[in-house]
Amino acid sequence: MQAWTLVVFLLATMAVAYHLGRKRAIVRAGGASRIKDLHSLPAYYGLYAALWAGLPALLLMGLWVGLQDQILITLVTASLPPEMLEGLSDGRVGLLINDIKNLATGNIVSMDVTPAIQVAAEQYTRLRGIFQWAMWLAVAAVAIGGLSFAWASTEPRMRARNRVEGAVKVMMIVFSSIAILTTLGIVLSVVFESLRFFDQVSPLEFFFGTRWSPQIALRADQVGASGAFGAIPLFTGTLMVSVIAMLVAVPIGLLSAIYLSEYAARRVRALAKPVIEVLAGIPTVVYGFFAALTVAPFIRSLGASLGLDVASESALAAGLVMGIMIIPFVSSLSDDVINAVPQSLRDGSYALGATQSETIRRVILPAALPGIVGGVLLAVSRAIGETMIVVMAAGLAANLTANPLDSVTTVTVQIVTLLTGDQEFDSAKTLAAFALGLTLFLVTLSLNVIALTVVRKYREQYE
Amino acid sequence: MSTMAEVIEPTAGTISAADLASSQHSRATVGDVTVADPRMTCRGVDVWYGAKQAIKGVSLDIGKHEVVSMIGPSGCGKSTFLRCLNRMNDTIDGCRVTGSIKLDDVDIYDAGLDPVPLRAQVGMVFQKPNPFPKSIYENIAYGPRIHGLTNNKAELDDLVETSLRKAGLWEEVKDRLDQPGTGLSGGQQQRLCIARTIAVSPEVILMDEPCSALDPIATAIIEELIDELREHYSIAIVTHSMQQAARVSQRTAYFHLGDLIEVGETNDIFTNPKHKLTEDYITGRFG
Structure with missing residues (x-):
């Protein structure tokens, strides 16, 4: 049976x-x-x-x-x-x-x-x-x-109704605890595996070491596998790619949000907003090969014609494409908060003889600023956690560099490389992925918490 | 032609037939719409929202140093008319204004005229207090700053103080100018908005139901303030409260479904209305 x-x-x-x-x-x-x-x-x-x-x-x-x-x-x-x-x-x-x-x-x-x-x-x-x-x-x-x-x-x-509703309530509590417990379980498993990693590699080396070379010698006479776990090059690489992405996404996203919400005619807005949001619907793997096969060679040949030495997989290419991917996040969230600024504030400003640009600069943007900051922070945490584009376009070499034309690697890329293929699950190399994952998780979590607090505070102001 | 004749007859005098040519279905206005010493003169004003006509051939003067109140049932067009006087309707999609509105003999709807400086001359106070989410000081300093009215910090400080004093708010807020204007009480916020309007030294102040969101005590303070402001400014006020119209205004205009039905001295309107509709409204038979 x-x-x-x-x-x-x-x-x-x-x-x-x-x-x-x-x-x-x-x-x-x-x-x-x-x-x-x-x-x-x-x-x-x-x-x-x-x-x-x-x-x-x-x-x-x-x-x-x-x-x-x-x-x-x-x-x-x-x-x-x-x-x-x-x-x-x-x-x-x-x-x-x-x-x-x-x-x-x-x-x-x-x-x-x-x-x-x-x-x-x-x-x-x-x-x-x-x-x-x-x-x-x-x-x-x-x-x-x-x-x-x-x-x-x-x-x-x-009292059948009361009993049925009581049972349904209990069921809902059970289901929502499943979601919470799953999250908790993932966090705990990452934490415990990270602790095992930190037994083998000291946190001091991990967080402050400047050399990343996670290959560990399986035999004593093996060459070129020293096993260094200094994650600083990964952190700086992640930071650089994210900063480049935000330099692209924030100005473009914010200005297009201001144009769409304040200046654009209704028909333009009805057309342009969904088109921009299509960017968010493109799979990241498509962005990835766009970055690796189109943007990176373009930057390389552009750099060559200017006499610059550009790596074929550069932080710049990955950052630019990631920035384009994030534009809809920034523009759509900013558009929402700008629209949430009450019309009465605009009227008040116009009634004092302010022009539209004065009103936007001096009344609307300051009023919407907390919400915009919240949106940008959410976009940053998205950029830090983004994997596919950097895997394909940023490279694997853990260079500690400030040159955006160099190849860099990021935390997410290294997690992917550490865990791809057959791996033993108790070596420091594999466990390093958990430590990186934990770091990533903590950073994006705190960014999200800050962003949500800021956005919530902003909401209270007008409701 | 019969409608035209009907329109012209009671308001004869300064209005020519050409002024009213665009207006098709307006009713006659009872009473004299003109004053001897006008600040603003409106002639045959029509307003359309898309295909719907909201104001039909309204002519009305606003004199210097007087408070004109506009009363009438909801949807009668009094707020729409008020918003024409500083071209706030420009911000509404599909709104079209024809006819002539002059401020000191300058047509404010002239194609070459920029509405932005006009709004500094014709200020507006709204139904719901709308202080900016800035400090009290910055709320007042906003207008003078964008118009470059002061040369230095001391002058600006002075202007902020005089404006707050004129609005009767100085004593209450002088120790907390750096605190947000949104933290004041409703009545204080409304006086802050009036002070903000005064700070750019307008000639005319438009008030769109300025007390409808306030309690009776705050209302009394604002009404007293309106009476004092009359000394320096022309004031047009839209109100739903007939008692308020009677208390603060010298002349009253009664609107009904986009028509200006009757204009006259406030006392006359309330004690001796000439038009049936005005009488019905004032005696509370409808509206």
């Missing part, structure tokens, strides 16, 4: 329970004409019955599926001849169990199949069959039991 047939059965039971509960309530009230005697609408009694039929059974099923394998393994291990397990480490026992399971499901087995293992595998198959049947019966019994309980407790004075 497959688990999904059980789920279908439960859904069907819930549907039946809904109708039974609804009918039962009407009958107990004394017919369709006496519905007003019921505490709640009949549908609530139906939902009440459906919840009783479905929820406890689903809970039991979830628990059963979660625990079944553990219990099975314990039982099978206990039945193995003791001399087989003698002197085996935990890891070896795990392998043995895996082999038994593989044998039982007909997969490839890593060791010679002894009669004892054959027996254990057969027992495993048999037990699992029994367990699945037992689960079917238990879950179905609970479902029917829940339905009967709801049936029995349905009477006109029962």
Whole structure:
């Protein structure tokens, strides 16, 4: 019996329970004409019955599926001849169990199949069959039991609406905690892996070292793999690319926002705003090869004609393209906050004989400034976390340089390189990715918090 | 032609038929729209919002040193008319104004005239106090700064103080000029907006229901202030409160559905209205 047939059965039971509960309530009230005697609408009694039929059974099923394998393994291990397990480490026992399971499901087995293992595998198959049947019966019994309980407790004075709404509220709390717990889980796993990294490499070296060369020697005589984890070149590279991006995005985005919200005719605005926002819809990988294949060679040949030495993958190319990608963020957020400045302030300024540009410079922009700053900070955190463009266009060499024509690398690029391909998961090289990720996360998180606080403060001013 | 004759007859005198030629469906205005010593003269003013006509052939003078109040039910066009007097309607899409509006014999809708300096001459106070989110001082200094009215900081300080004194706000705020104007009470904010308008020394001040967002005490203070300001400025005020019109104004104009129905001395209008519509409105039969 497959688990999904059980789920279908439960859904069907819930549907039946809904109708039974609804009918039962009407009958107990004394017919369709006496519905007003019921505490709640009949549908609530139906939902009440459906919840009783479905929820406890689903809970039991979830628990059963979660625990079944553990219990099975314990039982099978206990039945193995003791001399087989003698002197085996935990890891070896795990392998043995895996082999038994593989044998039982007909997969490839890593060791010679002894009669004892054959027996254990057969027992495993048999037990699992029994367990699945037992689960079917238990879950179905609970479902029917829940339905009967709801049936029995349905009477006109029962507050079905309150109970259903209470149950729905609990469900919503559970679901929202799933989102929160997932975030928490990701953060904690990153934190713990980072701690393991900092056991091997001191935080001092990581945060203040100026040499980044994460290749670690696997053998003592290996050349060119020293394993240096100074992240400063990564931080400066990230900073440089982000600064170039913001130098492009802020003026263009802000000025186009001012034009669109204050000067443009309605038809121009209706056309231009969506077109600018299309920029936000272009996949970053497209920006990436645009930067690597179009912009970077262009800058290189431009630099060559001016007698400059430009790397074929330069920070400038990556930053310019990233800036273009971020324009819609800045312009759209700025447009919103400029539009949120009340018309009465504009009127007040015009009524004093101010021109439109005076009004924009002296009244609207100062009033909108906190919101614009918030928008720019959100754009910065986006730029810092951006990966695809820099992977393709900025390069991999961890140069500590202030020259935007050089190739630089960023935190995100290094995380990608550290984790691409086959890696061992306990070497400092791999764990370094977690430390970089944690740093990145903390920086963008604090930028977002600051940005949101600033934006919220601004909102309070006019509401 | 019958409509034209009907229009011209009661307001005969200074108005020529040509002034009214563009206006098609206007009603006659009862009473004398002219004054002996006008600051602003409006003749046959029509306003359209797109295809809808909001003001129909309105003619009205605003004299020097007088308060003219404009009353009438909601949507009668009194605010629209007021906003024509400093071309604030220019900022509204699809708004079209015809007819003649003159300030000191200069046509303010002349194609060659820049509306920006005009608005310094004809200031405006709005229904809801709208101080800038700047300090009290900066709120007042805003106008003088953009028009370059003062040469140095001391002159600007003086101007800020005189403006606040004229608006009766100086004593209340002199110790906190650097605090935000938005932190004042509603009545204080409105007086701040009046002080801001005075600071650019306008000739005319337009007030669009300046007390409708204020409590009775703040209203009384503003009304007293309006009476004092009459000494230096011409004032046109739109109000929904007939008591307010009676208290602050010398002349009253009654608007109805885009028409100027009746104009006269405030006392006459309230004690002895000549037009049926005016009488109905004043006695509270509608509106």
